[in-house]
Amino acid sequence: MEIEYKEKTFFTSKDLALSVIGGRWKIAIIWCLLQQSPLRLSDIQKYLPDVNQRMLIRQLRELEDDKIITRCVYPVVPPKVEYELSEIGLLLEPVVTSICDWGDNFRLFLEENSDEASVE
Amino acid sequence: MEIEYKEKTFFTSKDLALSVIGGRWKIAIIWCLLQQSPLRLSDIQKYLPDVNQRMLIRQLRELEDDKIITRCVYPVVPPKVEYELSEIGLLLEPVVTSICDWGDNFRLFLEENSDEASVE
DNA sequence: AATAATACTGACGTTTTTGTCACTATAAAC
DNA sequence: GTTTATAGTGACAAAAACGTCAGTATTATT
Numbered sequence: 162m163e164i165e166y167k168e169k170t171f172f173t174s175k176d177l178a179l180s181v182i183g184g185r186w187k188i189a190i191i192w193c194l195l196q197q198s199p200l201r202l203s204d205i206q207k208y209l210p211d212v213n214q215r216m217l218i219r220q221l222r223e224l225e226d227d228k229i230i231t232r233c234v235y236p237v238v239p240p241k242v243e244y245e246l247s248e249i250g251l252l253l254e255p256v257v258t259s260i261c262d263w264g265d266n267f268r269l270f271l272e273e274n275s276d277e278a279s280v281e
Numbered sequence: 282m283e284i285e286y287k288e289k290t291f292f293t294s295k296d297l298a299l300s301v302i303g304g305r306w307k308i309a310i311i312w313c314l315l316q317q318s319p320l321r322l323s324d325i326q327k328y329l330p331d332v333n334q335r336m337l338i339r340q341l342r343e344l345e346d347d348k349i350i351t352r353c354v355y356p357v358v359p360p361k362v363e364y365e366l367s368e369i370g371l372l373l374e375p376v377v378t379s380i381c382d383w384g385d386n387f388r389l390f391l392e393e394n395s396d397e398a399s400v401e
Numbered sequence: 402a403a404t405a406a407t408a409c410t411g412a413c414g415t416t417t418t419t420g421t422c423a424c425t426a427t428a429a430a431c
Numbered sequence: 432g433t434t435t436a437t438a439g440t441g442a443c444a445a446a447a448a449c450g451t452c453a454g455t456a457t458t459a460t461t
Contacts, residue, residue, distance in 0.1 A: 164388055164391075166391060173381075173384070174381060174384030174385045174387070174388045175308070175309075175312060175377070175380055175381045175384050176309070176384075177384050177387060177388060178380050178381070178383050178384030178387060179308060179309075179380065179384075181387065182380075182383075183303075183305070184418095185303070185418080185419080188295070188299060189295070189296070189299075192295060201437085201438090202437075202438060202439085203436095203437070203438085213419080213420055213421080214438090214439085215419080215420065215421080215439095215440090216418085216419060216420070218438080218439070218440090219418095219419090228390070228394075234438095237427095237428095238426090238427045238428040238429070238436085238437085239427075239428080239429090239435080239436040239437040239438080240426085240427075240436085240437045240438050240439080241437075241438085242437085242438065242439090249386065249387060249390045252383055252386055253383055255379040255382070255383070256376070256379045256380055256383055257295070258379075259375040259376045259378075259379045260295055260298050260299065260302075260376055261293075261294060261295045261298070262375070263298050263302075263372055263373055263375070263376055264293070264294030264295050264296075264297050264298030264299075265294045266369065266372055267294070267297060267298060267301065267369060268284055268294045268297060270348070270369045271284075271286060274348075304448095305448075305449080321407085321408090322407075322408060322409085323407070323408085333449080333450055333451080334408090334409085335409095335410090335449080335450065335451080336448085336449060336450070338408085338409065338410085339448095339449090354408095357457095357458095358406085358407085358456090358457045358458045358459070359405080359406040359407040359408080359457075359458080359459090360406085360407045360408050360409080360456085360457075361407075361408085362407085362408065362409090
């Protein structure tokens, strides 16, 4: 039942999953690549203006390392690199969708609650 | 379109969602409470032996604060506190399920890949 | 009066994550 | 030969997350 990955042991596939997609910006990156693909680094930066480039690159490297995304370097000048979801990466769509859906619900919940608060 | 929550601004409900459920152990805690509910602190610790108590409590507080879980204190000695998913918390079930499912897939993917590597 | 069980909190240090800044490489265009 | 564009890297600082340890509170039991 145990899963060994990158010198760590996971006891459930959920824990394994979280170790791969749990990074701060990873769901956001995957979301971008589900909207549009392939994307260049500069495109992703436009989608995610709050992430600094250094961080973005680090998260992209980790995703590439885990085979969630592919990175295609074109030998041109100026450089051109395209990122795309891999087959296994594309399977994350239900995860992203369910998070978005819940977020919508939570947002409604917050609005209802703030209404109640202002009534009292 | 913008959402204000806890002195922060979110531009999508996905980002709002991630700010609430993105903590290191939060999905794990929610998973526990989906398996069985209510749970006492000591029960959750049995489910999640790798999380230290301090951390667990911190994550529980945050979830309570965000109204994802409810905390019910019984006035008995020794103390008894029960944690339960709220209505909005229960709606996270699809998120947890999709993560588990993807984890299963990713695990298979890793196994296939390690087979290929050993063949070469 | 000491012990035991449960559910904590405070203080503090370590580790990890994240951010900033300066820098590199490339070839084409000017 | 300087500028331009893209996609980076290295070194370091700052902030956040996390962990450890010791301590608190309660009352019933011994």
